Amino acid sequence: MALTAWSENGGLLPVIVRTDAVSAEAVDLMNNSRPVEIHDGRILLEIGSVPVTLRLKGATRAEFAGNPVRLESADIALPGKTYRFAAKLTNPLDEPAEFALEFRAPAGFRPEKTQRRITVPAGKTVELACELHADETLRPAFGVPVSLTADYRLSGDTVKGSIAIPVRVAQVVPQGATAGRAPDFTLAHRRQVRELFTGDPSRGHLLWKGPRDLSGQVSLGTEGANLLLLVRVTDNIHCQPERGANTWMGDNVQFALELPGRKDAWEFGLTRLADGSPEVWCWNAPEGFAPASAARGIALATSRKGTETVYRAKIPFETLGLTPELLKKGFRFNLLINDNDGGGRQGWISIAPGIGERKDPSQFPFVIFD
Structure with missing residues (x-):
């Protein structure tokens, strides 16, 4: 008998399987196997995002008996604030059992009780x-997983293991002007780069050479009933041969927002055209909003000096369906900078995944205005 299992939550998930198997082994996708212990007809199997097959020798039955430990949280971590989560403990045994937990907090956090x-x-x-208590100096590095881990033991060492869940960390943005303060997001790390010609030796000259080749600084702010977006791009060559819906193929900025209570997300393009004029395009709008009308409502100014291109956008709250209350409640935001040095689109650099290769707002950074 064989069972295949995996976790869809991005972390480790322990499961208990009841069986009458004589022996058991776990087999990965490369057909590598390892023995799995059976205690009183129960197997503890830790599963992750990669499928694993549990082979049960001599088994006539196998049934899922629950998760002994689950970590859950709907909270967003903020600097200097308390992050709340729950540990759900299920005893799969036929007698009372003592659970022992030891929490390992990610960098920048301290558990209330270890x-x-x-x-x-x-x-x-x-x-x-x-x-958990988040440090005042906590600064999220978007695209880098932040996880809370719990090591657990059940009834001595009969059942033991580890479980982890991702911790969502918000970027806190001060309301007001974007000038005179550090950027909210910096795009300058190799992990943020996506290259389209990595496996093509003939196009090695198009690969990312570092921050001087392509990088950016992004600042958000407010001015009255307007959202401000300032993007400073360092790009050794500015090339934008397109207009309208195809501007993503040249040098430009794409940004997206997902607001609470809205069906679908916004996605805009900010472009400095070949003749130096600015252009705003809207590829996607939530239900009830018109993309073309939204694009016309955004005021964009661009400039280019040396290797720096600057994009300054002023976006009325009403254009997005944004309110002062939603600013404080928070929303998801992401941005990428497309790169074209004259030989076609060669890739991009983004704050976080979810906006380039595929659209997945759940991976966007969470932004709260303070």
């Missing part, structure tokens, strides 16, 4: 309310 112990009745689930 260790917790609790006895859970047979077949029951107990939920523990837990907290």
